[in-house]
Each structure stands twice: as structure tokens, then as C-alpha cells.
Amino acid sequence: MALFAIGDLHLSLGDQFKPMDIFNGWDGYVEKLEQNWRSTVTSEDTVVLAGDTSWAMKLPNVFNDFEFINSLPGKKIILKGNHDYWWSTMAKMERFTEENHFDTIYFLFNNCYSYGKYGICGTRGWVSIGDGTEDEKVQFREVQRLEVSINAALDAGLEPVVFLHYPPVYGLNSNYDILDVLYRYGIKRCFYGHIHGYSQKNAITGMHDGVEYIMISSDYLKFAPYRVM
Numbered sequence: 001m002a003l004f005a006i007g008d009l010h011l012s013l014g015d016q017f018k019p020m021d022i023f024n025g026w027d028g029y030v031e032k033l034e035q036n037w038r039s040t041v042t043s044e045d046t047v048v049l050a051g052d053t054s055w056a057m058k059l060p061n062v063f064n065d066f067e068f069i070n071s072l073p074g075k076k077i078i079l080k081g082n083h084d085y086w087w088s089t090m091a092k093m094e095r096f097t098e099e100n101h102f103d104t105i106y107f108l109f110n111n112c113y114s115y116g117k118y119g120i121c122g123t124r125g126w127v128s129i130g131d132g133t134e135d136e137k138v139q140f141r142e143v144q145r146l147e148v149s150i151n152a153a154l155d156a157g158l159e160p161v162v163f164l165h166y167p168p169v170y171g172l173n174s175n176y177d178i179l180d181v182l183y184r185y186g187i188k189r190c191f192y193g194h195i196h197g198y199s200q201k202n203a204i205t206g207m208h209d210g211v212e213y214i215m216i217s218s219d220y221l222k223f224a225p226y227r228v229m
Contacts, residue, residue, distance in 0.1 A: 003115050004041055004074070004225035005163060007050030007193025008081065008217045009033065014064035018055040024197065025219050030068075036224035037072050045074040046115060047225055048108070050193040050216055051081020051124060051165030059096055062086045070102040079108040080124040081165040081194065108163070110145055112152040115161075118229070119153025122146070122163035125178055125192070143177045150185050160187060161228070167192040169213065171202035182211055191228070193217040 011030070012018040020026040041047060053069070056062040069076055080087045087093070090109050097105050106113065113120040123145040126138055146162070153160040168178040168190065182190060191214045195203050203215045216226050 001044045001046075002042075003046050003048070003118075003120075003228040005048040005050060005191050005214075005216045005228050006218050006221055006223075006225045007165065007191075008052040008196070008219070009049065009065075009069075010052055010055060010083070010218070011065040011068065012055040013068055014054075014056060014061050023219075029218070029223050032223040033218065034068075034072065036222075040225055040227075041072065041074045043073045046113075046120075047072075047074050047076050048120060048122075048163050048191070048228075049076055049078045050122070050163050050191060051079055052083045052193065053078055053081065054086060055083065056086040059086045059088050059092060062096075063100065066097070066100070066102050066105060070104050072104075075104050075106065077106050077108050077113055077120060079122050079163060079165060082124065108149070110148045112149050112156070112158070112160070114153075114156060114158055115229075117159055119150075119156060119158030119160045120163065121149040121153050121160045123149060125164040125166035125168060126175065127166055139175075139177055143181060146178065146181050147185075150181070150187070154185075160185060162187050162190045164190065164192045166194050167203065167213070167215070169204045169208060170195070171204075179209075183209075187211060189214065189228075191216050191226075195220070 054065040126142045150160045
């Protein structure tokens with residue numbers, strides 16, 4: 001039983017067709033993802049999907065993408081990305097997966113999931129740009145959600161491992177509110193996606209101020225799930 005992670009699948013197998021193949025390095029990415037997944041992940045494993053899973057605009061439109069994900073081996077835990085416009089309340093998303101028998105798909109949203117002695121924690125995160133009241137509101141909610149998730153793990157006696165969509169550090173920029181949470185709770189490992197193509201040269205990977213950062217954008221991983229532990 002192993003834990004894997006990958007972000008930014010950017011699937012568009014349904015009505016909201018938005019192929020990524022037009023971008024450098026994304027040609028045949030769905031086929032590559034499926035081949036790599038099936039050759040690596042077993043039915044006993046767990047895979048965290050770190051946001052931007054589907055281009056669908058509404059929850060019903062995500063059906064084809066979820067049908068594909070559900071057909072792949074393992075349990076999948078999905079968190080929200082900035083392009084996941086289909087994202088809804090936990091009750092609505094769980095009802096959608098239940099009604100459509102997507103029985104391997106779960107959502108990381110103000111909660112945590114256990115994996116051995118570890119707690120799978122996380123949220124979307126945010127870009128701290130200080131661009132007015134609305135930006136501050138979103139930032140505040142994301143910080144709260146991260147804390148709720150981490151505390152859920154700690155209350156269960158688990159060691160938190162954090163998964164985000166947005167990187168809390170990128171180049172010379174830092175989201176200090178998110179970082180403050182990581183530092184206060186002694187988080188040792190943080191996985192993130194969101195960054196693609198040429199921008200990946202500025203991504204922070206490895207140890208940084210006591211936290212190990214691992215980028216798991218699908219194109220960075222060559223569309224192969226990353227083995228966390």
C-alpha cells in the first residue's frame with residue numbers, strides 16, 4: 001500500500017473540451033497519464049490529486065473526467081485548484097460521486113484522511129498579492145481551511161502532510177500567511193502544483209526554511225504519479 005500524488009491533470013473528456021495538447025510537452029498527455037498510472041499504482045494505493053483536475057465548469061459536466069479517474073487503480077483524494085470551477089459543497093460533491101458510483105473518489109475540503117501514522121491535509125491555497133478586500137477574504141478562508149485540516153489530523157493523533165494547489169513559496173515571492181501555518185504546526189513536507197512550463201524554473205523544491213517542498217504538476221512529473229511514501 002503506497003501513497004502517490006500528482007496535480008493539474010486538466011482533463012476535458014466531457015462537454016467542456018479544452019485540450020492541453022496544444023502546449024509544449026502535453027501531447028498525448030491523457031494516454032501517458034493512464035499508462036504511467038496503471039504501471040505504477042495498484043488498487044491498494046492512494047493518490048492525492050492536487051487541484052485543477054478538470055476543466056468542467058459545472059459539477060454535472062465533470063462526469064466523463066471522473067469516470068476516467070474512477071476507472072484508474074487506487075483511492076483518489078481530490079483538492080481544489082484555481083481552475084476547478086465545478087467545485088461545490090462537500091454534500092453536493094459526495095452526492096454526485098455516490099449517485100454515479102464513483103466509489104474511489106474523495107474530497108479534501110476542511111478535513112483530513114489517514115494514511116498509516118500520517119494525516120493527508122490540505123487546501124487550495126492562494127496567491128498573496130494584496131489586491132484588495134476580496135483577495136484578503138479568500139486568503140483568510142484558505143488559511144482557515146488549512147488549519148482545520150491540520151487540526152483534524154492532529155486530533156486523530158496523525159502527523160500532518162500538507163498538499164496545496166498554489167505554491168506557498170515561488171521564486172522570491174512568499175505567501176506568509178500560509179507559511180505561518182506550516183511553521184506553527186511544524187509541517188515537514190509540503191506538496192504543490194499549479195506551475196507549468198517555463199515558469200517551473202523558478203519553483204522552489206527541496207528544503208527551504210525547514211520544510212521540504214515537492215512540486216507535483218503533472219507536466220513536471222511527465223504525467224507519472226509521484227510516490228510520496
